[in-house]
Amino acid sequence: MKKIELEEEDDLRPEYDFSQMKGGVRGKYVERYREGTNLVLLDPDIAVAFPDAKAVNDALRSLLQEKHSPQAR
Template identity: 60%
Template sequence: MKKGKKDELRAEYGREDLIKGVRGKYLNAYRSGTNLVLLDPKIASAFPNARAVNKALGALIEAAGEITHKR
């Protein structure tokens, strides 16, 4: 029976132990799958959560009669 590897975690790691990161590596993938909108703080304070925002905007769109169906 083979023995498992000994725990190789060190108490401390230096900068040279870390690989260099790539800035913005996943930015395009993030943007393509996300639709974020930043609300003004005054407006955001009127809504307790994202569900409330979506409900209010849905009602506004229905009232305006401009709902389109995406396929």
């Protein structure tokens, strides 16, 4: 029985120069990955009211301040 030699396909482009890639550390961000994320998706009708993340954060901080401030009765 003949052995079939499989040709490895090299799908890396010739311009990739791995000799310049120094300082790589395996698992550098694994702890951050395990912690997960706090990403929150806004519904489209809400997202149009906020141009960026700062606007969302400012609105939420304002809401929290109102909630925790003493209310006149």
